Amino acid sequence: MVDMPENYGSEEYRKVMNLVYGEATCKMNEIIGREGFYGVIGKRGFEFLAEKLDLNEKSHILDVGCGIGGPARFFAKNYGCKVTGIDISRYNYEKAQEKTKEEGLEHLVDFVHGNGLDIPFPENTFTHAIGCDSWCYFPDKIELYKVVYRVLKAGGTLSFLEGAHETPRHYHFENLSGPNYFESVSGYTSKLEAAGFASVRHYDISNQTSDDIIDHLYLLVTNRDALKEAVGSPTYYKTVEYQAELLGLGSKRVLNPMCFIAQKT
Helix, strand or coil, rough: CCCCCCCCHHHHHHHHHHHHHHHHHHHHHHCCCCCCCCCCCCCCHHHEEEEEHCCCCCCCCEEECCCCCHHHHHHHHHCCEEEEEEEEEEHHHHHHHHHHCCCCCCCCCCEEECCCCCCCCCCCCCEEEEEEECCCCCCCHHHHHHHHHHHEEEEEEEEEEEEECCCHHHHHHHHHHCCCEEHHHHHHHHHHCCCCCCEEEEEHHHHHHHHHHHHHHHHHCCCHHHHHHHCCCCHHHHHHHCCCCHHHHHCCCCCEEEEEEECCC
16 A cells, blocks of 8 residues: 555655656546546536536635646636635646646636645635545545635535545555545535534435546557556556446445535535
8 A cells, every 4th residue: 555644744745645646647647638637537527516516707716636737727617717726746736837828727727836734825715615536635524624614705615526435444546546534425424514514415426427437447448558658557557447446336336426515604
């Protein structure tokens, strides 16, 4: 298993995240044209989420754990809203800026290199806050939710896409990604409420996620030669195995892809 330090935000933690979500992952995504979506969930998952968020040009989203900014650019391009991303990886931060400039979206999208538990913005800054396959890395969920609560405006919306399991266990893919701290549906709900959020809703997005993973696997196998040349066979096969495991776990409802939405009171 990847040796992931418990202290989120430490220098050791940053090094691991740069290793897991670094140049090799970015190269593979560029080859298969995955639009900067590092996580399991791709376009279908974000389309589902966007329908629930009532976004417009006055919206300002905070994306905690933004990766190289795929979701941020998706929301900005499709809804004209402002998006600020924060990521602990220096590589992700620099690549996010580069890709956003290439797409001419600097007027809507900006990024911060920093710790998601120490968000450098004042209270009541954002209308929305999102997490996309990234909040599983935070061991203390209540601490994270309280940090997000502080920077949301009154009536603001928190939403995240994440796996949920009713029977806690470790998964083989954690050998590649480091420990993931999933909760049960009731666990996520109670911790959101403990952080001050209300009107907590949850949606099963297994179908959207399965379709996204199948698309991802198709692109991986149909571009195998280019991918192996770019990152090497071991990295390529580990990536295929990672996606296949997640597809199996989701299909059997062992690890259920979910969308959670809650409001700041």
